[in-house]
Amino acid sequence: MNILVADDDPVVADVVRRYLERDGMQVVVVGSGSAALDEIERSRVDLAILDVMMPGGNGIDVCRNIRRGVHGDLPVIMLTALGEAEDRVLGLESGADDYVAKPFSPRELSLRVQSVLRRSTAAAAEPVRGTLTDGDVVADLAAREVRVCEHAVSTTKREFDLLVFFLRNPDTVFARDELLERVWGWKFGDLSTVTVHIKRLRAKLGDAARIETVWGRGYRWSTRPDTDDPSA
Incomplete structure (x- = not known):
């Protein structure tokens, strides 16, 4: 390398x-x-x-x-x-x-x-094809592009990976250290990395974001109407 x-x-x-x-x-x-x-x-x-x-x-x-x-x-x-x-x-x-x-x-x-x-x-x-969709959010895996209400949303590589992970695992709570390992591939690191990316992704998705904070446990992508405070 x-x-x-x-x-x-x-x-x-x-x-x-x-x-x-x-x-x-x-x-x-x-x-x-x-x-x-x-x-x-x-x-x-x-x-x-x-x-x-x-x-x-x-x-x-x-x-x-x-x-x-x-x-x-x-x-x-x-x-x-x-x-x-x-x-x-x-x-x-x-x-x-x-x-x-x-x-x-x-x-x-x-x-x-x-x-x-x-x-x-x-x-x-990893072969990449197809799309993942939830409501107004669409992630095109091949193009690595995100659309919200048919409008393109610019994301970084890691923001895209995080969104795809959530879309593939809806309604499941993940602690920050779990996300760090499963999305970033790190077994150690600063957990604030996850917090920053969650906030950035929420801001970019706007009202279409379904990332909920489950206090004391972590985050989940909810396929139900938001009920939790979305602040990190």
Whole structure:
């Protein structure tokens, strides 16, 4: 697998490179956002690790550019400063598949890389056809598109995966850690990742959203009229 590491801190980049190479990855290191986009355009990249704060376009802007382009399905892991919740939320909203807060364990990052790659490979191999429908919400599996009342709704890759999971498992309550494992494919991670995606998906679906909060237990997609407070 070919991994792109974009970080302007040479010490961090070198540590990450050595750990990933030890796990059999091919690693290219660049020091700016613009260099990261250039590398993605000219080389095969299977996953990108982007630092939020770097010159030539920060990681969030780079991720948004990736999602808008021909490499829109490229898995992305964001590196954020410890405690910068806003950066983590923006990273997820920009379409990042995961984030790791600095300072971090290089081994943990390596495990996250492997997890995201497994999930991405499995999704690519899974046959996708047909649609899932509930009320005014339609998810086109082949096109990976969502429509609400016949109008297209833009979703990130993970938001789409979350919606599809709910539509396939209606009226079933899932705790955040269950969703993290079954949608993200992670056995560990920050549960706020799930909360952010739930809120974003509700906002995009509007009145058609049937994601209910079951207090003390988790979330469910209800095929019945909403009765619970939808706030996360």
